[in-house]
Structures are given as C-alpha cells and as structure tokens.
Amino acid sequence: MTFVDSHGQARTVEGETGSTVMETARRNDIPEIPAECGGACACATCHVYVDEAWVEKVGKPSQMEEDMLDFAFDVKPNSRLSCQITVRPELDGLVVTTPSQQG
Template identity: 70%
Template sequence: MPKITFIDAAGTAHAVEAEVGSTVMEGAIKNGVPGIEAECGGACACATCHVYVDEAWLERTGEPVAMEQDMLDFAFDVRSNSRLSCQIKVTDELDGLVVNIPEQQG
C-alpha cells in the first residue's frame, strides 16, 4: 500500500498506509491523523480536509476540478498547492506523498 506522510501544523509527521482506490482523506481518517476533520465524509461539501500538497507532488496529484475549487473558497489560508484530500485518489504512483495540514480547517 502507498505511504502518505501528513505533517501537522506543529511539524509532526504522521506516516500512514492508504489503500489504492481510496482517497488521501480516507487514509487520514482510518489512521487517526489529527487535523483532518472530514465533516462531510468525502462528499466535497466542506473544506475540513484541506491540505497543502508538497511541491514535488503537485503534478502527480493533479489540479482541482471546478467543484473542489469552489469548496476551497471556504478553506482558511488557501495557497497555490491547496487541495481537498477527499479529492485526491490514492494510486501506486502516490507512494511517498507528503501533504501539510493547515493550522485551521474550513
């Protein structure tokens, strides 16, 4: 299973394994990663799974689609590498992915 590293706002790394076909958010929730609230359960209806994708991984995670962009308007401190982790599908190519969790969720 691909490994994903979540770095929380305090700088603590939380490395988890996520199933291929799931989402980055699901990997965080199943492994108890703090800071990912996921209030809508992955329906892209809130901004409580907001992450910053490490610059080295931007191409592999892709661009947010229009619906995700709209939801990011509700997130705090949106940056050019902001994504909703519920919208990033886990693939073998994402093994080693690093994302940062903002101090505050939407």
C-alpha cells in the same frame, strides 16, 4: 504517505489504492482533518497542502473542488481537498501538510 501537521509533526501511514487521502487520514486517526462532510466535497474540512514535489503528480483540482476551497482557511496554490485525491500507486510517498485550522 506522510501527513505533516501544522506543528511540523510528521506521521507516515499506508494508503489503500482506490481510497482517498482523506479516508486514509480518518482510518489512521490523523489529527487536523475532521472531514465533516465525509468526503462529499461539500465542505473544506479536509484541506491539505500538497508538498511541492507532488503537486504535478497529484494533479489540479476540479471546478467543484476549487469552489469548495473558497471556504478553506489560508488557501495556497498547492491547496487541495484530501477527499478529492485518490490514492494510486504513482502517489506512493505523497507528503501533505494540514493547515493550522480547517474551514
């Protein structure tokens, strides 16, 4: 998967099936994803924008995730919490972008 930071710098890393996009980011020292709650969907510090080409494959956020996104910075229709996106084979090549600041 590819992480694009708020300055447009892209970094492609391997994700492990069954882990989350947030866990993948942390394992690979991706900047701009502090993930302060550790993946418990209890904060909005792993907020990402899913590339438009991937929105449908990633799916919609749960109600709990939508509630947490209320605390995120600059929420858009393609906003997701990366702790709530599970890495699976059909997401091979996923592209997400981090906002300029986390909530």
